[in-house]
Amino acid sequence: MQQLYELFLKSGLRPFAFMSDTLQLEKKMTRSDLSTLIILLFKGDMTMSELASMMGAPLSTMTSIAKRLEHKGYIARAASAQDQRVKLVTLTQVGRYLAKESEQIMLAALGRLEEAFTPEEMEQFMTLLFKAAKVFHDKGPIMPHEKKTVPKKIIIEE
Amino acid sequence: MQQLYELFLKSGLRPFAFMSDTLQLEKKMTRSDLSTLIILLFKGDMTMSELASMMGAPLSTMTSIAKRLEHKGYIARAASAQDQRVKLVTLTQVGRYLAKESEQIMLAALGRLEEAFTPEEMEQFMTLLFKAAKVFHDKGPIMPHEKKTVPKKIIIEE
DNA sequence: TCCTTTTAGTACGATTTCGTAGTATATATG
DNA sequence: CATATATACTACGAAATCGTACTAAAAGGA
DSSP: OOOHHHHHHHHHHSSHHIIIIIIIHTOOHHHHHHHHHHHHHHHOSSEEEHHHHHTTOHHHHHHHHHHHEEEEEEEEEEEEESTOOOEEEEEEEEEEHHHHHHHHHHHHHHHHHHSSSHHHHHHHHHHHHHHHHHHHHHHHSSTOOOOOOOOOSSSOOO | HHHHHHHHHHHHHTTHHHHHHIHHHHTOOOOHHHHHHHHHHOOEEEEEHHHHHTTTHHHHHHHHHHHHHHHSSSSSEESSSSOTTTTEEOOOOOOHHHHHHHHHHHHHHHHHHHHSOHHHHHHHHHHHHHHHHHHHHHHOOTTTEEEOOOOSSOOOOO
């Protein structure tokens, strides 16, 4: 359990570092910029708010990122027809190409998992991971003194 | 598999957001500052380099963070006796108190998992998670075109 | 319709992060 | 033992992030 906590700490702070090493250095982009492109590739066109929420960043930060990317010609922004306030963000050709390049790296990362895990393990892992994600997502912000789990004694583990 | 990729994207960018909501807002700290305190609480005194590595941040960033925290009186830094170049970073009383407060939140987060999972699931999950972490950690930077897994068909292992 | 409120996004200044250059101590090499 | 190289960290300026104030379009309400 200590270990899980440590893993939490260690890998939680600046994830996606592995992508930086490979692609970011060549093309001079921040992780945020890159992530934005990848999200757009994966999810298709999105509004600024949707992007911000997906990135977990404030909208004002998203504005900065989008401005950079637009300036570099990786994305385009156009006001929605239905609602003039919302801006639809779209990948340009160049942007799409870059995103696909980066996607390779992410897929390679997932590929490693598939290589290391048996299919059964993989399935187990994904199931549990989603269950975990759901727990955190659904139950909202975490408060300091949530009631402690009733100690389960009988189990003879590890 | 798509789902895993999406989870990767969504939760990967700014983790620990759940802590911000609770503690950061009260005490006016960045996530980095808070993480640093928690790491020190968990691992004990550390050098600047060790901290930086644990945080996944460049040493220069670590210097900034440490300067802030020192100024606020949460940590103290002293040159090591053996090597005058290395600075040993230590939590002050106040720093330790803050870190412990935050630790409660992390533990509450883990508690949720224990609540949602059966003990068997928990054990499985941890095992797989560490295996996954190990894969990424041990094999170094990920290259775009790693050779695809040979489909493992026959193996019926563990 | 006119006015209020809400929603989507931008502007901007303050703070944080980060790459690079610099400093000082330790270690290696001749 | 002198000097070159490596290591641990800091300084500093440039870039990124973020909170708050602001603008403009949409939605509600009288």
